Amino acid sequence: MLLHIPEVFTKAEVKALRQTLDAGPWADGNMTSGHQSASAKKNQQLPEDSPQAREVSALVVQALNANPMFVSAALPHTIFPPLFNRYEGGGEFGTHVDNAIRQRGEHRIRSDLSATLFLSEPEDYDGGELIIEEMYGAQSIKLPAGDLVLYPSKSLHRVTPVTRGARVSSFMWLQSLIRDDADRESLFRLDVAIQRVNLDKGPKDAAVIELTGVYHNLLRRWSEV
Template sequence: MLIEIPQVFSSDEVLQLRQQLDERPWIDGNQTSGELAATRKRNQQLSKDDPVAQALGQLIMDRLLAHPLFVSAALPLEFYPPLFNRYQGRQTFGYHIDNAIRTTENGMVRTDLSATLFLSEPDSYEGGELVIQDTYGQQRVKLSAGSLVLYPSTSLHQVTPVTVGERTSAFMWLQSMIRDEGQRRILFQLDQSIQTLTAQQADAQQIFNLSGIYHNLLRRWSEL
């Protein structure tokens, strides 16, 4: 399930984020790669220990945890804090699958979901599409600055070469309360239906019944 979440940050907020990010020292992205990824990855990143990157990463997590669509789709349990990368001068990241386990200061995070928050406007660079292979075929994603795409970490994906301009983004992984992608999809579809019916002021008893089914399924499937 691939979910696009528009305008997590406004244009003005993205501008403020970029001003802070662009002033930081960028390093070779392969300093954070494993041996296999290093053969496919050509980009720059901010160090995960950079204090500005850490503060902006926390801002992103706080914003996402307050976003109803993100919470509905991800049912987040634990984040691997956001990192920041940029591509320019034909830099790219070839097809790969993200590592299953990431280590944080608080322990291990199983990467159920991956997310990219775009921080460059799509008309400011050429190339740089996030190409994701999923059950519905190849999905090509290039969103407006401030928008985010969420997709299963099991997906084969790549970032195509940036031939003109610069592509800056935040990327992150998270462990969901629901490990199984199919079960997450069912819960997401059910929750979206409940929200739609609520907005339409449908029969209150029917909404109540559906909400009970949702929470009983969440109780049955969650890993808490």
């Protein structure tokens, strides 16, 4: 499932984050690539240990953990520290699949989900669409600054050349409590449905209580903690 999560950050927050990021020591983007994706990648990244990357990375994780739609859809186990990239002057990222395992120091995660948080407004650059190949065909994603797209790490994806302006974003991987995409999507849809019934009938309604029990019992069966 591919999910658009609006307004992870407000416009004012994006502006402040961008001020920090833009002052950082941007470098060639091939520092986090696997062998195949390195040949496909033409962009810049902030070194993960730079103070700017560390500061904004922590804010991104904090905002995501406080975002109910993100938590419900991703059911995060561990979010690998978000990174930052910039494409300009024809920069692009050819078709690739993300590495299955990410390691930093002694932390190792399996990448179940990938996400891009857009930090440039779409009208400020041409190109830079994130094209994700899904079962039903390719989806082209270009979101307002502050919005995020969440997608299964197993999907082939690419970023089209940026021919005007610059596209700055935060990109990240996470391990989910639920490894299987279909199981995770079912839990998300069940949660959304429970919230709707809850709004309609209130939290003491027998159906809401029963369905909430089913949600937690499925989570208990399927989660890896």
